Amino acid sequence: MTNPESLLEITWTDPVTGRKGYVVIDTLVRGLASGGLRLREGCSLAEVRGLAQGMTRKEALVYDPADRYLPLGGGKGGIDIDPADPQATEVLHRFLAAVLPVVREQWNTGEDFGLRQETIDKVAADLGLPSTVEAVFATLDDAPAARERLATAFADIVGGISLGDLVGGYGVAQAALVAAERQGIEAGGATAVVQGFGSIGGAAARYLAEAGVTVVAVADRDGLIRDDRGLDVEALLAARDGLGVIARDALPDGVELGDRDAWLEVPCDLLVPAAMSYVIGPDDVDRVRARIVVEGANMPTLPEAEAALVARGIPVVPDFLANVMTNAWWWWVVFGDVAPTAESSYDKIRTVMRRLVTEVGEAADASGRTLRECALELTARNSAALRERFGVTG
Template identity: 80%
Template sequence: MSSLLEITWTDPVTSRKGYVVIDTLVRGLASGGLRLRDGCTLDEVRGLAQGMTRKESLVYDPADRYLPLGGGKGGIDIDPGDPEAPEVLRRFLAAVRPIVKEQWNTGEDFGLRQETLDKVAADLGLASTVEAVFAILPDADAARQRLAEAFAVNVDGLCLADLVGGYGVAQACLVTAERMGLDHERVTAVVQGFGSIGGAVARYLAAAGVRVIAVADRDGLIRNDAGLDVELLLGARDGLGVIDRAVLRPGDRTGPREAWLDVPCDLLVPAAMSYVITEADTSRITARVVVEGANMPTLPEAEAALVTRGIPVVPDFLANVMTNAWWWWIVFGDIEPTAASSYSKIDSTMRRLVEAVSVEADRTGRTLRACALQLARRNAEAVTERAGVTG
């Protein structure tokens, strides 16, 4: 299926490319983040936008005030650490400002922090990066207040908004492990990426009793088969999710970044970049299950090879759906702007989704991805019927 809108922008100063893809619209609106990544392509952003369409529809609950939006995504081909990145981002957002103001509700994604995005948006005269959705709400001021209050909530020194996505992935891991008959206290996990998603995944898995034995950041692998001190590592990471090796304990070992695939474990959680598990990598993986915390981390042929070996893959648009859903639950007023209300809604929704998809996979012998896609399509039809008008 072709996208509704695809924009390719060329920066007049650096010649860097930026992209916006609107895959679908519901009530004239789409939702999806903006990423900064050296090597980002239109094909990548197109795939991410399609994933957002699936995330939006998958999480639909007719009891919610939140009526899912369409799917969109943005990306800029630049390393977030490049000194030119802030000004390239500013020029890109200035160029696509009409889309942001009218249709595309966006937020942070890989390589971009929400506070950075908010500052640039404010400089361009936008009150937020989700202005388009406020136009359809009966009380936009109350929605803005709820969102501001939610972003002001801190949990153990970290912003709630930075935790909900990884918390959701951790819950997907835990429910999947339960269904596989695995005791949390005996489960081991490896997490690739230690930013807002990966760090929160590791935190909440460890809190549930899972032994996190390895994490990988941009500087390499940190491994301890007896279990890492996740809180120690969280306190020693920088804004890009890189851990200061000076805090490592005597039993912690380091290794090359790509070695995360070789560590034997029960739960393998890619939670950083796209396209990190190729077909050639699959023979190195001995995990019981792969849970996709990142967007599109596993190439299709790699997933097919893993499934053939009896290693299921919990797809990204199911496992990491909660960052996006949480924003809209807050905005539409389905939850209070508190950690307790947020975690309760994530717990119940993730359990409902994982169990529904898993039961269907067990019944039909189809993959988790195929069953999740079926549920997303069914929900999309219900959303279309309820919305009345779609773009």
């Protein structure tokens, strides 16, 4: 079934396993769209459609006429398979081969939930693609230099982790810190719970801890890890595997283990869902014991649940604001708005995130509307400016 509001929707069936894969192009700007590819058991066309719409918002949200970066439209991909499935990479290869014309011409993609950048890069190379953002490189006068900038940035290792795997979580941490500051919560006395310990969750935990926040619990696919005295985030990062699962035999004495969904009930100032979509539903709201929810994942909170949280006085920093920096950083590097270094990247992320969260927060305070409503309004204004400047399809 095609959604009349999407420009393009592809449903693919793997001829070997019967697994489904999806591509949705929500909007095009200058003929281009941007958005990652996820691997998740149960991934659906409706999910990918919502993610593509979120990418349209993310691209517009960070628009700044002073930047070289010219925002793109929104697109997304997903495959209904567990990333731990032994056949996952083979299915990914067949999926990308099937949708290769769209990747070459319109859809600029990269890692997302369940998929690491080095994996998709290897598959793309096997298919003859130098990168998964060739459609953008084709529009640049300095494409060789842009390729070099991106390669240099990904080669920058910060505390044992590639800069490309840190920038998104760094942005989430900055969003959380500014939101906490606006609520009168000082970082040095704050606590946080992070659900998901992949690139977004792991980096968010690292940089919250670095700012002085006590990370009291993290949850991965194997369960909850909790220590109310504060977890050693760097030790947890060193003990995780490529799917963000922490080796339990590396944990120190005194750490409490719990069920994988027990993270909702841990008291904290900052609750950061940073893994799967749809993890906070209406039935979960009364379990939440946080002062602020910061959406590190895409679509982690169902609309009815968000409304109930807000009614309880718990603000929700929406996903397309809180986790926008992975996408923005790629293009800032490619277009040359930041140097391919951690210092330059973090300075830009910190500055832009503070501006965005402050602007949205002040609008919410003045109007009595939610952070999501005010962020959507900012996105709409930027979209109008983009439409006037470039034209937008979709």
